[in-house]
Amino acid sequence: MQRFSAVYLGVFLLYLVTHFIRHPQPTYQQWHAWISHPVMNIASATFIIAVLVHGWVGMRDVVLDYVHSLRLRLLVLALIALVFIACGLWALQVLLVAAR
Amino acid sequence: MANQHAAPVFLNLLRIRFPVGAVTSIAHRISGVLMFLGLPLLIYLLDLSLQGPAGFERAVEYLQCTSLRVASTVIAWSLFHHLFSGIRFLLIDTGSGVNLQQARRSAWLVNIVGVAMALIYLWWVL
Secondary structure: OHHHHHHHHHHHHHHHHHHHHHOOOOOHHHHHHHHHOHHHHHHHHHHHHHHHHHHHHHHHHHHHHHOOOHHHHHHHHHHHHHHHHHHHHHHHHHHHHHHO | OHHHHOOOOOOOOOOOOOOHHHHHHHHHHHHHHHHHHHHHHHHHHHHHHOOHHHHHHHHHHHHHOHHHHHHHHHHHHHHHHHHHHHHHHHHHHOOOOOOHHHHHHHHHHHHHHHHHHHHHHHHHHO
8 A cells, every 4th residue: 555655646747747847836726726737636636645645654564663552553543644634625625625 | 803803893984986887876875865854845836836826826935935946946956866867777777777887887877867967946046
């Protein structure tokens, strides 16, 4: 899962970088049209999901390595999960509104 | 007093050997955590930039103020270092570049390219 999501994230990021090299300073109209294009919109939503999966696994590994008290571990993991869920919903909502 | 010497206490940070691959590896973790911390900021900027032309202008202005320029450069470094060291780990896992000399060389390459890309980003955002 971690590698699978990593490959998608990597490919999407390379696309983002090449896009920004080709179109360095977009106007609002260009920016909005790009994000709201169906293919880009769905690819971005998939990117958000991949970030959530990849980030959760990574952060969980880091917490398990450095936080040893069971209670604190649960607390920190719960906080991280909350941040990921909130960020994920927020980002997906932004993409959805842009696509309307 | 037999186990007085059981645990070696030698924590002089200047004398602990820290090979380049370890730097790449720990920086992979640090950059991952930094991106997690930067996630709300990035989504906020995306949100703002898509709220009409005025919001877009404000997002661009935010990116050009000093504190956000620093923060976004740190995130850019994290992104590129994490990406390149991640590719390096995947390649090593599949069995390429596993001998020590190659692994050291690729670790140096990843560390340097990560910083270089962050500098290019900084130049781009100016």
